[in-house]
Amino acid sequence: MSPTAMLQVDPADALIDVPRQIRASGLCPGETVRLQSRTLRGPGVWWQAEAHFQADAHGGVDLSRDAPLAQPTPAYTGVSAQGLIWAQAPVQPGASREVFPAQPGAPLSTELSLYRGDQLLAQASLVQRLAGPGVQRREVREHGLVGSLWTPAGPGPHPAVLVLNGSGGGINEARGALYASHGYTALALGYFKAPGLSDYISNTPLEYFETALHWMRRELQPWRGFVALSGQSRGGELVLLLGSLFPEWVSAVIGYVPSAVVNCAQNACDPALGREGWAWLYQGQPIPHIWTDNRSATWAPWDHGPEPRRHTAALLTSLQDPEAVARARIRVERIQGPVLLLSAGDDGSWPSSLYSRMVVDRLAHHQHPWPVQQVDAPEAGHSIVFPTVPTTQLTYAHPVSGRLSTTGGHPAANAEADQASWTAVLTFLQQAVAAHPATATALPSSD
Helix, strand or coil, rough: CCCCCCEEEEEEEEEEECCCCCEEEECCCCCCCEEEEEEEEEEEEEEEEEEEEECCCCEEECCCCCCCCCCCCCCCEEECEEEEEHEEEECCCCCHHHHHHCCCCCEEEEEEEECCEEEEEEEEEEEECCCCCCEEEECCCCCCCCCEEEECCCCCCCEEEEECCCCCCCCCCCHHHHHHHCCCEEEECCCCCCCCCCCCCCECCCCCHHHHHHHHHHHHHHHHEEEEEEEEEEHHHHHHHHHHCCCCCCCCCECCCCCEEECHHHHHCCCCCCCCCCCEECCEECCCCCCCCCCCCCCHHHCCCCCCHHHHHHHHHHHCHHHHHHEECCCHHHHCEEEEEEEEEEECCCHHHHHHHHHHHHHHHCCCCCEEEEEEEEECCCCCCCCCCCCCEEEEEECCCCEEEECECCCCHHHHHHHHHHHHHHHHHHHHHHHHHCCCCCCCCCC
């Protein structure tokens, strides 16, 4: 260690979405130094990033001001105060891409090291918390529901959010914990690939979510009955669908990279039923999807396309049959509340920017009386999360089918989308809660 060099993080310990300042001081003016970050993630996998910087005339480096000189970690270019975090990649190629701890809501601890050549000059730690002080978690195993309930600190009642994952299944513990850290009671609900549930999305009964909405209103007694839906990818499709089917139970809808149409089971299908099988059932009947009797839809652009394969290429063919689109479109005009859509222009999984514009246009056509907003990230890919997590793993094996594809985007754009989307979500929820009436509105007429 150098007796004069210092490495500082401010704040050193905070919620994961809190911006940090990372600064080095006590260096020789103009010298080149190397900064490295290491974080233990997922099932015990080390992730790392590093970059070289030139000290200023006062012997200092400030990541909010200084861009890297060279890129041992190619993703990290340009000025980015959090670049040493979002540019991390697994040290062992092919290791798990899970970025959150195996223990739900556990903090992430990052070790930052400052080097002159191979000489270690200084170290500092950076702690990212998903669950703030006083946030509580309990498992929910009632009425057939499988999930985790995250409760904010302090007395209620609190507005509530139902959190749904995408085609990888499971329970989105991280998002549930962070919502609770911002004052929302969050039910992170599994609907497949969770304990006691099916391993596949095929034939998922929508009554399951209807039960969850009733349970939330009854058991949680949310503030003024406010229950928002927040879903990612297939979960983004699902929250729009649920908002249209159960508008009296839904106060606001947040769709991360959502779909405007009902899709088939796709990569999360039961192999015995196939990817063109039904994803959703209601009252024992399948919800019509875009692939049904579609005259233009073909999987060929994805099955036989260039590597890394883009699922979007196939789904775009399904939108070329206007009659199939009309049959499968989600009746978003029935939603009784504000809608936020977070989309990606280089989405490799499905065309979320186009889908979101379709939703916006549909709501405008029906003169939707609540706020509607699309926050689009033109260069980002499908994996929009929240700040600050690694964004480098663009190609992956699907958790259900195992098929390789790309989510699209590039690391810097994905990191910017993580930040912009979360800022939009927090503002949207704050405004939706403030505008929420003390009594429920009447149901709209259906068409």
